Amino acid sequence: MRRSIFLLWICLAMAGCLFQSCYDESNKYGNGLVDSAFRNISTDTSTVTVTALLIDSLETSGKSLVMLGEYTHPVWGNISSSGYIAYNCPSYTTEIDAQVVLDSLVLSFNYGGYYVGDTLQPLRFNIHKLTEKIRLNDNGYLYNTSSFDYETEPLATSSFTPRPLSGEKVLVRLPDEMGQDFLTRFHKRDIQVSSDYFEDYFKGLVVIPEITDNRSILSFQVADSSATLVLHYHIIDEKENEQVLTFIPNTTTQFNHIDHDRSGTIMEPFPVTQKEIPSASLGNRGVLFGGLGWYTRLEFPFINNILMQGEKVAIESALLKIYPEPGTFSGTNILPDSIFLYIADENNVVTDAVTDYLGTAVQSGTLVKDDTYDENTYYYFDLTDFMQQELGAFGMYKHNLQLVFNEDTYTASFRNLTFNDQQGRSPIVLQLIYKIYESY
Numbered sequence: 394m395r396r397s398i399f400l401l402w403i404c405l406a407m408a409g410c411l412f413q414s415c416y417d418e419s420n421k422y423g424n425g426l427v428d429s430a431f432r433n434i435s436t437d438t439s440t441v442t443v444t445a446l447l448i449d450s451l452e453t454s455g456k457s458l459v460m461l462g463e464y465t466h467p468v469w470g471n472i473s474s475s476g477y478i479a480y481n482c483p484s485y486t487t488e489i490d491a492q493v494v495l496d497s498l499v500l501s502f503n504y505g506g507y508y509v510g511d512t513l514q515p516l517r518f519n520i521h522k523l524t525e526k527i528r529l530n531d532n533g534y535l536y537n538t539s540s541f542d543y544e545t546e547p548l549a550t551s552s553f554t555p556r557p558l559s560g561e562k563v564l565v566r567l568p569d570e571m572g573q574d575f576l577t578r579f580h581k582r583d584i585q586v587s588s589d590y591f592e593d594y595f596k597g598l599v600v601i602p603e604i605t606d607n608r609s610i611l612s613f614q615v616a617d618s619s620a621t622l623v624l625h626y627h628i629i630d631e632k633e634n635e636q637v638l639t640f641i642p643n644t645t646t647q648f649n650h651i652d653h654d655r656s657g658t659i660m661e662p663f664p665v666t667q668k669e670i671p672s673a674s675l676g677n678r679g680v681l682f683g684g685l686g687w688y689t690r691l692e693f694p695f696i697n698n699i700l701m702q703g704e705k706v707a708i709e710s711a712l713l714k715i716y717p718e719p720g721t722f723s724g725t726n727i728l729p730d731s732i733f734l735y736i737a738d739e740n741n742v743v744t745d746a747v748t749d750y751l752g753t754a755v756q757s758g759t760l761v762k763d764d765t766y767d768e769n770t771y772y773y774f775d776l777t778d779f780m781q782q783e784l785g786a787f788g789m790y791k792h793n794l795q796l797v798f799n800e801d802t803y804t805a806s807f808r809n810l811t812f813n814d815q816q817g818r819s820p821i822v823l824q825l826i827y828k829i830y831e832s833y
Contacts, residue, residue: 432829433709434702439823440695441713443672443679443814446741446795448686448803450536454529454648456805459502459620460684461518462610463602464510468676468721468811470661471654472684474610477541478620478647479527479597480640482588485579487628487636493580496625496635498572500549500598502563503619504556505612509807511725512555516611517603519547520565523596527646535648537684537804543599550603557611567622576626579638597643598622599650609725610807615647651684677817678718681732681796681810683803689796690741691734693823696783703829710826711780712773715758715796716819719767721811729808731757734774735795739788743795747779768819780825 453460459476466472487493500520525542529535551565578586578594585594613620622640627633655661659676672679679689691713700706715732722728733755734747746755758772776794783792802808813819 430831432703432831433826434699434829435824435826437822437824439693439825441815441821441823442690442692442694443821444690444692445670445672445675445678445680446688446690447668448688449668450538451651451684451686451804452534453537453539453651453804454535455645456649457615457644457647458505458507458649458805459600459613459615459647460610460649460651460805460807461600461602461613462510462516463604463607464610464807465608466721466726466809468658468678468718469653469680469682469685469809470656470658472610472807473602473604473607473652473654474684474807475599475601475650476613476615476620476647477523477527477535477539477597477599477650478615479523479592479643480595480622481643482586482591483579483638483640485586485638487580489580489582491580492629493576493626493636494629495569495573495576496627498567498569498575499623499625500565500567501619501621501623502565502613503616504559504561504563505614506557507612507806508555508557508609509726510609512557512609512611514606514608515552515554516607516609517550517552517605518607519601519603520549520551520567521545521547521599521601522571523599526592526596527643527648529646535646537649537651537686539648540650541596541599548598555609555611563613572624575624575638612805615642615644617641620647653685672814673816677814679796679812679814679821681729681798682807683798683805683809684807686803688798690737691794691796691821693780693783693793696780697785697787699825699827700785703831705830706784706827707830708777708780708784708825708827710824711776712824713776714822714824715772715774715810715812716768716821717770717772718811718813718817718819721809722767726809728760728762728770729798729802729810730760731799731802732772732810733757733797733799734776735797736779736792737795738792741793741795744792747774747776747794750775752778776823 460474463473521543620642624638735743736745763769
């Protein structure tokens with residue numbers, strides 16, 4: 394009986410400890426051994442360093458698209474794009490003793506569906522005959538900086554009002570002299586238009602926007618039924634017999650050449666060979682630009698400073714918000730649907746990607762639109778895992794983030810994103826919540 398009363402007394406004493414001495418409202422705990430506390434801190438003032446970088450060359454061959462036109466961006470200046478097209482030798486089957494008459498030679502384009510700029514304004518372009526054969530580089534590609542020689546005098550000039558979503562064709566009639574030369578040589582089985590020599594006889598075409606008042610760039614398909622040369626002729630017999638000879642483009646060697654005129658922009662002082670420009674030199678801006686190859690490096694140089702705030706610091710969450718600069722996007726220059734973050738080492742070599750919460754897919758920035766106030770439109774990324782890994786890293790073990798488009802956006806569009814660093818009008822924000830453990 395005495396033993397039971399003693400045990401009951403011990404249990405009551407322990408319960409008193411649990412409900413009184415071992416817990417208090419200041420989040421301090423312990424039993425007189427070590428006094429300690431946790432604090433949660435929320436901040437959106439962490440430094441983010443923004444640097445624009447330029448990809449040396451973008452592969453534009455083999456994309457099955459001609460990008461044609463000229464567009465002026467409100468910040469980054471004038472961009473123009475030309476399409477180079479070589480053709481495969483067609484198969485001519487009309488009997489040699491038949492009498493044939495030329496009707497026309499036409500360049501036929503189908504819209505590709507993509508455009509940037511004001512398509513209510515006419516697009517004017519020139520078609521030139523190549524004097525140099527298109528050849529891929531040793532690595533099997535051609536780039537936005539590649540070019541080949543062509544005749545100075547254009548074969549034809551065309552002007553039309555774009556209707557990129559109409560499904561219509563854009564047809565340009567080429568000189569009858571060129572069509573007649575084709576027809577005569579094929580009908581006579583001239584060796585120059587045989588499959589072995591055709592590329593030497595006809596090296597292809599380049600379609601170049603006329604530098605006038607063009608205000609848009611459009612895509613056109615390159616396929617068996619688009620960007621084709623169509624030779625219309627007929628056979629004279631008891632009744633006229635209409636015929637068509639179709640020159641199909643070589644989709645492997647077709648590529649787009651892109652020029653960027655920086656005159657009058659904040660990029661003008663920098664040589665085109667300069668591949669890295671800090672945001673402070675660009676009016677406190679970062680930039681991504683398809684077709685040109687601009688992307689952005691993001692660094693967090695002072696993230697380790699929070700380690701000095703307590704004995705132990707742990708990041709609970711990290712959210713990055715990127716605000717497109719008002720005035721740099723519109724209905725004719727829409728914001729990209731997706732942007733991506735990749736993890737790079739001190740040499741800017743990509744080592745990993747910022748993935749979703751499952752760790753299985755590359756995280757694309759979620760776009761939150763405000764159709765009323767542009768200032769409230771932003772992309773956001775969850776950087777919690779990345780920041781947890783970076784906290785405490787120094788020197789060669791530190792990483793940066795590279796903000797980029799995917800490959801197709803770079804090589805087959807002129808999608809662009811202009812945003813501000815932390816000194817700009819709509820500053821980039823890194824929102825951190827971290828926990829500090831302190832002992833006394």
